[in-house]
Amino acid sequence: MTSSNSISSAMMVLEFAVLLAVFIACARLKGVHPVTKLLYLMWIATLFISNLYYLTHALQNKGLYLPFSAMDVVSAGLYTLLPAALQQNFSIDLKKVTPFNSAGALFGAINIWLWILWSGSWLGNIINMLPFVYLLYVCSSSLEISGAFRKTDKIALMTVSAVISVLETVLYYSEGALYAVLDTVSYIIMFSCSLYLIFRTVDALVRGSADKALALSASSYVMSIITTYMSYEPIYFVAEFMVIVTIALTYLAVRKKGKEASE
Amino acid sequence: MIYSENVLLCLSIPLLITVLFLRDMPRKVLEAFVLGMIICLMSGYISGFARIVSGMSAEDTAVYVSPIIEETVKLLPILFTMYVLEADDRELFITAVAIGAGFATFENICYLLSSGSMSLTFVLIRGLAVGTMHVASTVILSSVIIVERRFNAVSLPSLTGALAMSSTLHALYNLLVSEPGISSGIGYVMPFITAMILYAMFQSNALFPDTEEKTEK
Numbered sequence A: 001m002t003s004s005n006s007i008s009s010a011m012m013v014l015e016f017a018v019l020l021a022v023f024i025a026c027a028r029l030k031g032v033h034p035v036t037k038l039l040y041l042m043w044i045a046t047l048f049i050s051n052l053y054y055l056t057h058a059l060q061n062k063g064l065y066l067p068f069s070a071m072d073v074v075s076a077g078l079y080t081l082l083p084a085a086l087q088q089n090f091s092i093d094l095k096k097v098t099p100f101n102s103a104g105a106l107f108g109a110i111n112i113w114l115w116i117l118w119s120g121s122w123l124g125n126i127i128n129m130l131p132f133v134y135l136l137y138v139c140s141s142s143l144e145i146s147g148a149f150r151k152t153d154k155i156a157l158m159t160v161s162a163v164i165s166v167l168e169t170v171l172y173y174s175e176g177a178l179y180a181v182l183d184t185v186s187y188i189i190m191f192s193c194s195l196y197l198i199f200r201t202v203d204a205l206v207r208g209s210a211d212k213a214l215a216l217s218a219s220s221y222v223m224s225i226i227t228t229y230m231s232y233e234p235i236y237f238v239a240e241f242m243v244i245v246t247i248a249l250t251y252l253a254v255r256k257k258g259k260e261a262s263e
Numbered sequence B: 001m002i003y004s005e006n007v008l009l010c011l012s013i014p015l016l017i018t019v020l021f022l023r024d025m026p027r028k029v030l031e032a033f034v035l036g037m038i039i040c041l042m043s044g045y046i047s048g049f050a051r052i053v054s055g056m057s058a059e060d061t062a063v064y065v066s067p068i069i070e071e072t073v074k075l076l077p078i079l080f081t082m083y084v085l086e087a088d089d090r091e092l093f094i095t096a097v098a099i100g101a102g103f104a105t106f107e108n109i110c111y112l113l114s115s116g117s118m119s120l121t122f123v124l125i126r127g128l129a130v131g132t133m134h135v136a137s138t139v140i141l142s143s144v145i146i147v148e149r150r151f152n153a154v155s156l157p158s159l160t161g162a163l164a165m166s167s168t169l170h171a172l173y174n175l176l177v178s179e180p181g182i183s184s185g186i187g188y189v190m191p192f193i194t195a196m197i198l199y200a201m202f203q204s205n206a207l208f209p210d211t212e213e214k215t216e217k
Helices: A003-027 A034-059 A070-091 A100-120 A122-148 A149-175 A176-207 A211-230 A235-262 B003-018 B022-052 B059-084 B089-115 B120-150 B156-178 B182-203
Strands: none
Touching: A003 A034, A003 A235, A003 B182, A034 A070, A034 A176, A034 A211, A034 A235, A034 B003, A034 B120, A070 A122, A070 A211, A070 B059, A070 B156, A100 A122, A100 A149, A100 A211, A122 A211, A176 A211, A176 B003, A211 A235, B003 B022, B003 B089, B022 B059, B022 B089, B059 B089, B059 B120, B059 B156, B089 B120, B120 B156, B156 B182
């Protein structure tokens, strides 16, 4: 077994453990709105089942996924269940368009376009485009509604999103030394953004309101996912670890919401 | 080769005649059961079409594409029952379970006709695994819809999520049983365990939280 496989297996075991623990703990939570709780539990269950599917597929040595498979549908489900829970919690009106949430949606669409460019898998990514745009739109709206982001934060995040989009597009067409430099800069920006959102989530969990923690934890999960999809091994494993941490943070935010409602 | 349409006619005609003599819930259950058998045949047609169009092998289609098609066609009559027939929670749940049972029954009959039914072990596995899988998935789909409807929260994203969850569970089962050995063993046990967990939740009323539990946002 190579060291890459060992780390990958360890990450998978850790993610299974976290998902199982979160599912059991969340099922026992009191005070959270039943629909928010149901959608959140479904999101965790779908993550768990999709990981099992991925693991089984890898163990059976079935090779690459086909142009269209259950994995594309599960991604669409994962991208819709979390924002559906947020939409329920924040009573988000999708028709209320703001510069910040439309920038979020645009960033989502650009990400899908970049994944098509990088992977060459267009069918699955096109199927997932609308759910992913919806995910980023709702996350941006929840950051605004909860008051987690001030004007300067919003401008900073929109700028970072634009820079990442441009960098990743240029990276696709570059090679040699330019590629190495841009790749490093891109990694630094994406990881800094993810870590900043994680830090803000922890801060909101300790000192802020549950709504702020919920919006920030979901956003940090999304940013970590984007970082994961745009990373290669061994940096990929660090991004994957961040994803696992953010899943745990979303649970802590939901728990805080339940506690606040019970008080 | 078997003629599925002929099998469907043979099975459904006596059931449809029985429907004429029934009223209220038993009638609805039987209608939904026949509908489940019809949509099973429809999903077979769509899967066959997808296989020809995509150029996949029969096994790849069964593992990767059929779960999505089957779960989608099972969801459609549930949505029809909710939106067009405006069924209440109890009616919707019973209809969904009967659709799942009809689907599983017809699929099992076609499978047994084509593969034979001499091995009791094989027949039991087929009944407890695949049969249970279709009922469990319709229980999951209808439960999610019922809970959301009680709180006026049925939405396209949540329905997509529920469909994705049931499709993935189904796809995982198909993937597990596609290989012999321990993989198949886990696959055959999985639907039964899922059904038992859902049954325990149903018995303890945990499947449908009461609207009185509704908390402030």
